[in-house]
Amino acid sequence: MKLAAKDLLGIREMSVAEIELILDTAESFLEISTRDIKKVPTLRGKTIINFFFEASTRTRTSFEIAGKRLSADTINISASTSALIKGETLLDTAKNLEAMNPDIVVIRHSAAGAPHSIAKRIKQGVINAGDGAHEHPTQALLDMMTIRQKKGALAGLKVAIVGDIAHSRVARSNIYGLTKMGAHITLGAPATMMPMGIAQMGVNISYSLEEAITDADVVMMLRVQLERQNRHTFPSLREYASRYCLNTHNIKNAKEDVLIMHPGPLNKGVEIAADIADSPQSVILEQVTNGVALRMAVLYLLMGGGDDAN
Amino acid sequence: MLIRNGRLIDPSRKLDVIGDVLIIDGKIAAIGTNLGKRSANRFSARLKGATARRASVQEIDAEGLIVAPGFIDIHTHLREPGFEYKETVQTGAAAAVAGGFCAVACMANTAPVNDNAGICSFIKEQALKANLARVYPIAAISVGIKGEQLTDFSDLLAAGAVAFSDDGKPLSNPALMRRALEYASSLGATIISHCEDLELAAGGVANEGFTATILGLRGSPMLAEDLLVAREIMLAESLDARVHIAHLSSARALRMVREAKRRRVKVSAEATPHHLFLGEEALLGYDTNTKVNPPLRGVADVQALREGLGDGTIDCIASDHAPHSSIEKDVEFDYAASGMVGLETTVGLALRLVEEGILDWKTLVAKLSCNPARVLNIPGGTLKVGVEADLTLLDPRLEWVVDKEKFHSKGRNTPFQGWCLRGKAVMTIVGGAIKFVDESIR
Amino acid sequence: MDAQGIDRSLARIAHAILEKYGGVQDVAIIGVRTRGVFLAKRLRDIMTLVENREIPLGVLDITLYRDDLTKMRKKPLMAKTEIPFSIDGKRLMLIDDVLFTGRTVRAAMDALIDFGRPRSIGLAVLVDRGHRELPIHADFVGLRIPSTFEDDVVVRLSEYDGVDEVIVMKTSKVKKR
Numbered sequence: 001m002k003l004a005a006k007d008l009l010g011i012r013e014m015s016v017a018e019i020e021l022i023l024d025t026a027e028s029f030l031e032i033s034t035r036d037i038k039k040v041p042t043l044r045g046k047t048i049i050n051f052f053f054e055a056s057t058r059t060r061t062s063f064e065i066a067g068k069r070l071s072a073d074t075i076n077i078s079a080s081t082s083a084l085i086k087g088e089t090l091l092d093t094a095k096n097l098e099a100m101n102p103d104i105v106v107i108r109h110s111a112a113g114a115p116h117s118i119a120k121r122i123k124q125g126v127i128n129a130g131d132g133a134h135e136h137p138t139q140a141l142l143d144m145m146t147i148r149q150k151k152g153a154l155a156g157l158k159v160a161i162v163g164d165i166a167h168s169r170v171a172r173s174n175i176y177g178l179t180k181m182g183a184h185i186t187l188g189a190p191a192t193m194m195p196m197g198i199a200q201m202g203v204n205i206s207y208s209l210e211e212a213i214t215d216a217d218v219v220m221m222l223r224v225q226l227e228r229q230n231r232h233t234f235p236s237l238r239e240y241a242s243r244y245c246l247n248t249h250n251i252k253n254a255k256e257d258v259l260i261m262h263p264g265p266l267n268k269g270v271e272i273a274a275d276i277a278d279s280p281q282s283v284i285l286e287q288v289t290n291g292v293a294l295r296m297a298v299l300y301l302l303m304g305g306g307d308d309a310n
Numbered sequence: 311m312l313i314r315n316g317r318l319i320d321p322s323r324k325l326d327v328i329g330d331v332l333i334i335d336g337k338i339a340a341i342g343t344n345l346g347k348r349s350a351n352r353f354s355a356r357l358k359g360a361t362a363r364r365a366s367v368q369e370i371d372a373e374g375l376i377v378a379p380g381f382i383d384i385h386t387h388l389r390e391p392g393f394e395y396k397e398t399v400q401t402g403a404a405a406a407v408a409g410g411f412c413a414v415a416c417m418a419n420t421a422p423v424n425d426n427a428g429i430c431s432f433i434k435e436q437a438l439k440a441n442l443a444r445v446y447p448i449a450a451i452s453v454g455i456k457g458e459q460l461t462d463f464s465d466l467l468a469a470g471a472v473a474f475s476d477d478g479k480p481l482s483n484p485a486l487m488r489r490a491l492e493y494a495s496s497l498g499a500t501i502i503s504h505c506e507d508l509e510l511a512a513g514g515v516a517n518e519g520f521t522a523t524i525l526g527l528r529g530s531p532m533l534a535e536d537l538l539v540a541r542e543i544m545l546a547e548s549l550d551a552r553v554h555i556a557h558l559s560s561a562r563a564l565r566m567v568r569e570a571k572r573r574r575v576k577v578s579a580e581a582t583p584h585h586l587f588l589g590e591e592a593l594l595g596y597d598t599n600t601k602v603n604p605p606l607r608g609v610a611d612v613q614a615l616r617e618g619l620g621d622g623t624i625d626c627i628a629s630d631h632a633p634h635s636s637i638e639k640d641v642e643f644d645y646a647a648s649g650m651v652g653l654e655t656t657v658g659l660a661l662r663l664v665e666e667g668i669l670d671w672k673t674l675v676a677k678l679s680c681n682p683a684r685v686l687n688i689p690g691g692t693l694k695v696g697v698e699a700d701l702t703l704l705d706p707r708l709e710w711v712v713d714k715e716k717f718h719s720k721g722r723n724t725p726f727q728g729w730c731l732r733g734k735a736v737m738t739i740v741g742g743a744i745k746f747v748d749e750s751i752r
Numbered sequence: 753m754d755a756q757g758i759d760r761s762l763a764r765i766a767h768a769i770l771e772k773y774g775g776v777q778d779v780a781i782i783g784v785r786t787r788g789v790f791l792a793k794r795l796r797d798i799m800t801l802v803e804n805r806e807i808p809l810g811v812l813d814i815t816l817y818r819d820d821l822t823k824m825r826k827k828p829l830m831a832k833t834e835i836p837f838s839i840d841g842k843r844l845m846l847i848d849d850v851l852f853t854g855r856t857v858r859a860a861m862d863a864l865i866d867f868g869r870p871r872s873i874g875l876a877v878l879v880d881r882g883h884r885e886l887p888i889h890a891d892f893v894g895l896r897i898p899s900t901f902e903d904d905v906v907v908r909l910s911e912y913d914g915v916d917e918v919i920v921m922k923t924s925k926v927k928k929r
Contacts, residue, residue, distance in 0.1 A: 111643060113643045132644065
């Protein structure tokens with residue numbers, strides 16, 4: 001069994017079979033993190049470069065642990081500590097990376113399409129750890145893994161994704177993945193945070209939180225920040241919270257055994273109330289645990305090359 | 311020079327006939343059929359008077375070729391002064407003649423900006439030195455293209471500027487645009503407007519639409535263009551001034567121009583080949599050669615623009631030739647500079663519009679020659695006896711493949727790499743001198 | 753070997769293990785995926801019946817410990833490893849269907865060492881077909897089958913393949929090592 005391409009750049013191009021392969025493999029990796037010696041020698045001697053142009057402690061740590069538990073050597077390069085100056089062409093960056101001869105490169109970047117451009121230019125496999133508002137495939141995969149664990153199958157589930165959809169790569173990747181696997185998605189956001197044409201992805205739209213999460217099996221809350229570039233999309237965080245914050249009151253619209261998810265880090269009080277985040281329905285911490293296993297699975301499946309063994 | 315047996319197409323004189331063109335001393339001396347060598351010598355003798363001697367006449371066999379008044383590209387960026395690593399007036403002029411253009415008008419967003427007579431004269435000088443295509447500088451409307459203060463229009467016109475534009479940027483202050491239109495109008499000059507409301511555009515790098523959503527790119531809504539086009543039309547109408555809309559890309563804006571023309575507002579418009587051929591899906595894959603301002607729009611807009619070409623709403627096809635080096639283009643899509651080269655692909659693509667039945671030959675020539683000359687109020691666009699002999703010869707059946715490595719421009723940023731086109735400009739004559747011959751007819 | 757032959761071998765092996773350890777004190781059985789697991793279960797059932805005591809059973813997937821893994825573009829299907837007890841101080845008996853080059857057993861031992869410190873590790877296999885590439889030997893063997901390297905020695909079990917049998921498929925084709 002293998003993945004179609006040398007890279008993992010997005011869920012949109014993946015097949016159902018590939019997604020299932022990754023999820024199944026990830027299940028098998030979960031147990032390693034519970035052992036006393038949390039290591040397997042699988043990727044011993046292999047080099048993984050984590051190239052994070054955009055700061056992220058969470059995702060980077062997850063990839064680092066995943067690589068180390070597979071006995072690989074993991075190297076972290078961040079935009080601030082690297083010698084690669086801003087403004088260097090992507091081609092030069094890619095050539096530099098290739099010259100270091102890693103086995104796999106994990107890239108997070110604030111510009112959509114950057115991992116694609118680099119993947120086109122180097123022979124090593126590239127994993128997209130998040131590029132602008134485009135995709136965050138490993139996040140969506142670990143989200144699907146978590147849902148599958150708790151709910152059995154993904155097909156037929158009602159999933160609500162609430163937040164700044166327009167700027168969210170997590171939302172996009174999850175939409176692609178969950179719809180491929182047969183789930184039904186409803187997006188909840190103010191009109192100013194709904195991206196153009198999103199209904200063409202086969203999802204339902206609602207501008208009301210209560211309506212979006214009605215009868216949902218899974219509710220996924222997205223982090224909302226009003227940074228400089230989207231400061232006009234909503235008056236204030238306070239106003240946002242009053243209409244779109246998931247709390248003990250409005251959660252009643254969803255099914256009783258609803259799963260509560262969040263990619264983290266949480267803005268408690270903005271998109272999710274503290275007591276909801278810590279409730280028994282919340283699988284936010286499981287998402288983190290699964291994240292390591294999922295990334296181990298992805299590294300394992302993408303690593304290597306050469307001839308097929310018999 | 312005697313050009314024989316070409317298909318002479320000149321919409322300005324409603325001409326479409328197989329014939330000959332006789333050029334003497336850089337001017338068109340005669341147009342007719344069967345102008346033999348003898349006639350040539352007779353004319354030559356008569357013109358040169360008593361000291362006439364038997365002049366040798368260069369003969370060009372134009373059988374199967376179309377002979378048109380020299381093409382004029384009214385929207386190019388030649389990057390000199392200031393960005394010579396991207397292009398110079400010389401390389402730009404070489405690209406122009408290679409693309410079939412006898413003349414180009416170049417925009418003012420150089421460094422320093424072309425907002426004074428000194429820069430204007432410099433550009434004209436460089437063009438004379440290059441001795442290839444004619445170069446008509448378009449000067450800035452505002453000093454430094456900062457949008458605060460008008461430049462010295464009269465001074466600039468005297469130094470050789472033919473029109474005014476802050477292209478690259480919009481002139482955001484409506485009060486300033488009003489004064490610019492009033493003043494330019496009184497001088498008989500045209501203002502060319504780059505229509506983009508910067509606040510609405512909000513740093514978008516693609517057309518706001520489904521493709522931008524899929525790609526995760528910040529979108530610039532068509533509203534940003536429509537709003538300013540509406541403004542310019544209203545200003546032109548109320549001031550009875552002339553305005554030319556640069557690189558029109560939106561269907562709604564096109565409709566507004568069409569209706570304004572019906573009301574006899576003095577508005578004209580141009581469209582680029584990339585907006586006539588490519589839609590926003592071209593961005594899938596993040597090729598920065600597809601990043602342009604205004605961005606590639608939706609399928610409906612491309613269709614509307616083509617209709618607009620056919621019914622005369624769009625007066626000119628202009629390349630918006632914008633060369634960039636790999637430093638600006640070989641970066642992440644968000645950070646890449648906008649723009650594509652076009653001097654060497656525009657005519658080939660325009661000919662495809664004829665092939666596809668969008669335009670007939672007369673209209674094509676009008677869009678590339680007569681109308682640009684009219685908009686800028688410069689000589690050209692006609693095959694009349696006595697005018698400077700600027701001619702573009704086209705081979706409508708020549709099949710060729712776009713190869714950016716063969717470009718004469720320094721820029722390699724084209725999304726049309728590898729396109730198989732039928733029809734090419736094979737000879738460019740400026741002032742009676744051959745400035746470019748395609749390798750196919752060497 | 754047919755179904756009856758397999759049953760007889762397993763019975764013999766089970767009793768031999770009990771004899772070696774003098775009972776089942778601190779004994780645990782680890783089946784190596786895939787078919788080793790079913791054999792381990794059968795052995796455990798026999799031994800439990802005889803000794804009337806519970807014997808811990810673990811399942812080991814050695815995919816991640818293979819030494820040829822990163823050279824393969826197509827990864828073998830992985831399954832879970834489940835060892836729901838501590839192996840520290842235990843006398844482990846590894847069970848697999850076929851012992852061939854010995855690399856699978858080496859990988860299994862590496863995996864077990866990562867889980868803890870067993871008191872000892874023994875090995876029982878249904879079939880030993882020779883051609884060892886490492887100094888590995890089985891303590892208990894059901895059947896020794898001479899074969900050439902290119903032959904295919906196949907064990908089929910009813911739990912997985914629907915039938916119990918051991919067959920040798922001779923080939924004249926030279927297979928890549």
